[in-house]
Amino acid sequence: xxxxxxxxxxxxxxxxxxxxxxxxxxxxxxxxxxxxxxxxxxxxxxxxxxxxxxxxxxxxxxxxxxxxxxxxxxxxxxxxxxxxxxxxxxxxxxxxxxxxxxxxxxxxxxxxxxxxxxxxxxxxxxxxxxxxxxxxxxxxxxxxxxxxxxxxxxxxxxxxxxxxxxxxxxxxxxxxxxxxxxxxxxxxxxxxxxxxxxxxxxxxxxxxxxxxxxxxxxxxxxxxxxxxxxxxxxxxxxxxxxxxxxxxxxxxxxxxxxxxxxxxxxxxxxxxxxxxxxxxxxxxxxxxxxxxxxxxxxxxxxxxxxxxxxxxxxxxxxxxxxxxxxxxxxxxxxxxxxxxxxxxxxxxxxxxxxxxxxx
Amino acid sequence: xxxxxxxxxxxxxxxxxxxxxxxxxxxxxxxxxxxxxxxxxxxxxxxxxxxxxxxxxxxxxxxxxxxxxxxxxxxxxxxxxxxxxxxxxxxxxxxxxxxxxxxxxxxxxxxxxxxx
Numbered sequence: 001x002x003x004x005x006x007x008x009x010x011x012x013x014x015x016x017x018x019x020x021x022x023x024x025x026x027x028x029x030x031x032x033x034x035x036x037x038x039x040x041x042x043x044x045x046x047x048x049x050x051x052x053x054x055x056x057x058x059x060x061x062x063x064x065x066x067x068x069x070x071x072x073x074x075x076x077x078x079x080x081x082x083x084x085x086x087x088x089x090x091x092x093x094x095x096x097x098x099x100x101x102x103x104x105x106x107x108x109x110x111x112x113x114x115x116x117x118x119x120x121x122x123x124x125x126x127x128x129x130x131x132x133x134x135x136x137x138x139x140x141x142x143x144x145x146x147x148x149x150x151x152x153x154x155x156x157x158x159x160x161x162x163x164x165x166x167x168x169x170x171x172x173x174x175x176x177x178x179x180x181x182x183x184x185x186x187x188x189x190x191x192x193x194x195x196x197x198x199x200x201x202x203x204x205x206x207x208x209x210x211x212x213x214x215x216x217x218x219x220x221x222x223x224x225x226x227x228x229x230x231x232x233x234x235x236x237x238x239x240x241x242x243x244x245x246x247x248x249x250x251x252x253x254x255x256x257x258x259x260x261x262x263x264x265x266x267x268x269x270x271x272x273x274x275x276x277x278x279x280x281x282x283x284x285x286x287x288x289x290x291x292x293x294x295x296x297x298x299x300x301x302x303x304x305x306x307x308x309x310x311x312x313x314x315x316x317x318x319x320x321x322x323x324x325x326x327x328x329x330x331x332x333x334x335x336x337x338x339x340x341x342x343x344x345x346x347x348x349x350x351x352x353x354x355x356x357x358x359x
Numbered sequence: 360x361x362x363x364x365x366x367x368x369x370x371x372x373x374x375x376x377x378x379x380x381x382x383x384x385x386x387x388x389x390x391x392x393x394x395x396x397x398x399x400x401x402x403x404x405x406x407x408x409x410x411x412x413x414x415x416x417x418x419x420x421x422x423x424x425x426x427x428x429x430x431x432x433x434x435x436x437x438x439x440x441x442x443x444x445x446x447x448x449x450x451x452x453x454x455x456x457x458x459x460x461x462x463x464x465x466x467x468x469x470x471x472x473x474x475x
Contacts, residue, residue, distance in 0.1 A: 023410060025434040030387035030406050032433065053407025066415040206370075207415060 004035060004044040011046050014058040018069060056205075065207040070349035078293035078344070079203035084147060085294055086196020087159070088221045089268060091144035093261050094137035095225020096232065101134035129172070136165035143200070144221060150212035152204035159197040166193055188308040191301035192265060199297070228264070235259065253321040257329065262305040266329045269299055273336040280343060292344030299337030303330050369451045375402055376412050377421060377440060377448040384425035384439035387413075413438060421447050 008031045012024055031050070038044040061068055064076025102108060120126030143158035170186055235255075242248055249256075257263050273295055280287055306329050311319050369377075372394075379385060379393035390413075391404045404412070416422040421444030425437040440448065 026387055026436045027406055027410060029430070029433040029435055030391070030409070033388035034391065034406070050405055050407070053405030055407070057407035057411050060411055061414075065411065066418040206411070 002032075004038070004041070004046075005032060007044075007046055008032070011051050011054050014054050016058070016061055016069075016072070019061050059202050060205045060207055063203055063205065063208075065205065068207075074289050074348050075293070076203060076208060077288075077290035078297070079199045080208060081290050081294035082297045083196050083200035083203050084144075085272075086192075086199065086298060087140060087144040087147055087155070089265055090137075090140040090162075090193065090196065091221040092225040092228060093264070094140045095222055096229045097137040098135070098141075099226070099229040101137075105131075105134070133165070133169050136162065136169070139165065141222070145218045147200070147204075148213040148218045149215075150210055152200070152208070156201055156204070159200050163193060163197055166190065185308050188304050189262070192262065192305055195297065195301045232259065249318055253318045254325055257306075257309070257322050257325040260309070262302055262309070263329070265298075265302045266306055266333060269295060269302055270332055270336060273299075273340060276340065287343075287347050289344045289347035289349075292340040292347065296337045296340035296344055299333045299340070303333040303337065306330050306333070369447070370412075372402065372404065372408065372412050373416060373421075374448070374451055374455075376404075376409070376416065377444055377451075380422060380438055380440045381445070381448060384437040386428075386430075386435040386437050390438070416444065419447075420444075 005028060008028050009024070012020055012027060015023070031046070035044060057065075060066075062072050062075060063079055064073040068076070120128075120130060139158045139162035143155040143162060146152070146154035146158060174183075239252055242250065242252060258267055276291055276295060280292075306326050309326050310323055312323060314320070314323075375394040375397055376390055378397055379390050385393060387406065387409060391406070391409055394402055394404050413422065420441055422438045423441050425439035428435045428437065
């Protein structure tokens, strides 16, 4: 075996064993035919475009590509559902952010509006930057709606632009702040965006089945976002009133950890997990590994983000209360995530035999 | 809650692979070479891409394994077009020819209008 052949075989290890069992020999043959006289050269290596094409094939095969094994098809569904649920949450939160931004810009009255444009002079570059930053959450709404309406390519573009806007926002804050925010904290929090976006990019590949959901599915997060915005406004009013009380913050230290985006995501995941457990026990025929695995995947970034809010050793009672709530959230998420992962793994179809008929 | 969308059209890569197999069965690298020749060098299939296309076409029963041969101690699998694949290729070729005809007619009319 030449060195190049050995290197090609190493690249092919990206593919599942069942796929390699059927295809490896002919693929190596095709690679070496393409390499020509260079096949005997000790310095010859697989080219990056070749490696990239195998990596892309590996993703498709592992996530339910054409003729994939039932197990891979189930994993593909789980990853696509991860993208859908993650984008649904981001779309919901984006509605809240947009409503807050529109209120701040005076488009509609807010209880706490101060009647001034928040940043920069009209027509200035500063105003343009803040406006684009405040409107960037709309990209996640576009991504979600495009996905449920059967336009994954549009959804991918919107999600990538959303991630770029997220990074640009951090870069500007980092460059301009006297005390730059913690990079690690930002990276961990970004996982709540990165994980669904990554699931979207890899899960909705060329061979993924094309589905279009009903229009009302597209509207659900928008309605939820509007309702959440109203709830948060009412809670802000209550908190403002309560802050004048000598008992402040009283019960609010127990409430705040649930009102941050990661806290709301934690709440949504715990409710969804509870719903899944009930359905799993009451309707065995409708058990789906995809739902369990998708929820389990989503618990990881949310649990990590909640952990990043821990502030141990502060000494004051308010922070200690919030720490206790955060620890309880993380434990609940881990328990749910582990249980879902076990249920999902056990519900996966057995075997790894693809339906490609090549022999 | 879900509606299946209408089947996606044939990609250019799939069209060229089917065309490459229309006259004779070919092995993997043979298909790569033929596609490059047919597209006058514009489409260069990577091996990962080729086998992704072959998996898709096999799943749709448009191509099938023809035979296996050993060449210089290495396995070569030859693929051929199925009858269903031939019909799909013909339908796609007719569709593309129609599009080309429309484009040609309109360009001719545009040129005629511009010179009038």
